[in-house]
Each structure stands twice: as C-alpha cells, then as structure tokens.
Amino acid sequence: MGEILPCDHTFSLDYYHTKKLITELGLSVVKIDACKNDCMLYWKDDIKFESCKFCGDPRYKLQKAQNYQVTKSAYTVLRLDDHPSDAEAWRHFDCTYPYFTMEPQNVRLGLCVDEFVPHRQYGKMNSCWPMILTLYNLPQKMFMKSEFIFLTLVIPGLSNPKHFIDVYMQSLIEELLQLWHMGVRTYDRSANEFFIMRAALM
Ligand SMILES: [Zn+2]
Numbered sequence: 001m002g003e004i005l006p007c008d009h010t011f012s013l014d015y016y017h018t019k020k021l022i023t024e025l026g027l028s029v030v031k032i033d034a035c036k037n038d039c040m041l042y043w044k045d046d047i048k049f050e051s052c053k054f055c056g057d058p059r060y061k062l063q064k065a066q067n068y069q070v071t072k073s074a075y076t077v078l079r080l081d082d083h084p085s086d087a088e089a090w091r092h093f094d095c096t097y098p099y100f101t102m103e104p105q106n107v108r109l110g111l112c113v114d115e116f117v118p119h120r121q122y123g124k125m126n127s128c129w130p131m132i133l134t135l136y137n138l139p140q141k142m143f144m145k146s147e148f149i150f151l152t153l154v155i156p157g158l159s160n161p162k163h164f165i166d167v168y169m170q171s172l173i174e175e176l177l178q179l180w181h182m183g184v185r186t187y188d189r190s191a192n193e194f195f196i197m198r199a200a201l202m
Contacts (some may be wrong), residue, residue, distance in 0.1 A: 032164075033059055033074035039080065082201060083140045084110065091133070093202065100200060105188070107199045108136040109176075110143075113165070129155040136202055176201055 012119040026122070033042040039054035040046060051058050060072035084090055094101045114129045134143050142148055155168045166173075179199035186197040 032078045034076040034078050035059070036075035038076075042074070082134050084108075090202065093200070097164055097200070098198070100198060105195060105197055106183075106185075108196065109199055109201050110136050111135040131155065131169070 034040070035042075036057060037052065037053040037055050042049055042059055046053065049059065057075075059074055061075055062072050062172055065071050074092055084163060100106050106109065109145050111131065111133055113129055131153055133150040133152050135150075138148055147150050152172050153168060155165070176199065179197075180201075183196040183198035185194050
C-alpha cells in the first residue's frame, strides 16, 4: 500500500497501528450478552452459559432466517460504546437547533461535578468539588481523557454544594450563555482562518 501512496502519506501500514487508531476513534464496539431479567452478564467465567444461572431463563432466542436456517441471538446485549450522541435527547437537540448542528465546528459540552478529597488534616477531611467540562464532539474513548477535559471551577467545602451550586456557577453560566448566543472568534489551525465557534451544554 505504501508504494502507491505519496511519500508524505500518513496512512497506517500495519494491522497493529490501524487497530489502535480505530480504537482511539471509539469505533470499536464491545458487546456483552445479559440476562433479559438483568440478573447477570454472560461475561468472564460465565461467558459460555446458555441460560441464566439465577432465574434459568434462556440466553438466546431462536429465529428462522429466510433460508429456513435457525439463527440464535441474545435477548439482551450490553453495548460498551454508548456515546451521548446515541441518546434520544441528542437527536431531539439536533431537530430543535438545526443551525447549530449544521456547523461541525460547534462544540457540545458535558458538565460533571464530584467530590474530591485532596488530603486529610488532623482527622478532618478537606474536600472540594471540582466542576469539569467534557467535549462530546470527541469519541467516547477520548472525551474522558485528562488532556481533553477542562477544569472550570473548584467549589470549596465539606458538604455537597447542590443547594447553592448556582451561586458558584454564575461566572460559568455567563460564559456558556455567551458561547451559545454569540459564540467566540476562534482560530482554526488546519484551515488557517478564524471562525465563530458556538457551544451548547448538553
Ligand atoms: Zn436471569
């Protein structure tokens, strides 16, 4: 393949690098069969079971194909590649805001907050609540990687800030509203030009 491509090509030439690239792009799908009553996964030591070890229900349903051959498929399959873009809410957003969706350089953000305990002092816990923005434009395997997440706020305090979280979020909300309504002038390095980038919090 390398012989017929230009000398500065970036095409992956071996199986290992191609597979690694596809995995990084989030294109690989891991499927695990599950009991239809949610009792167990057919996974690891239980991968060969034909029926649920708890409720006894069968793993597969049998279907007749057009050529009269009988095929079997699992009642319930867990997919480990679910990206927020698979969700109904994402499709609803696309229908409601087509002008936002038409521009692929617009970004979709996720917001999460969780408690973080950096160290303990004299038996007291010192905790804080980092608020993190994730970039849903990226495949699932990338958007939770540290290089692609943005620490936007650190709320101090021991208790869960849910009752006063909006107080701390005011500056972030203002920026998000600006990104949604007006966008910001952003430099596109690949095209060597500026564009207006808008953002939506999903
Ligand atoms: Zn079961």
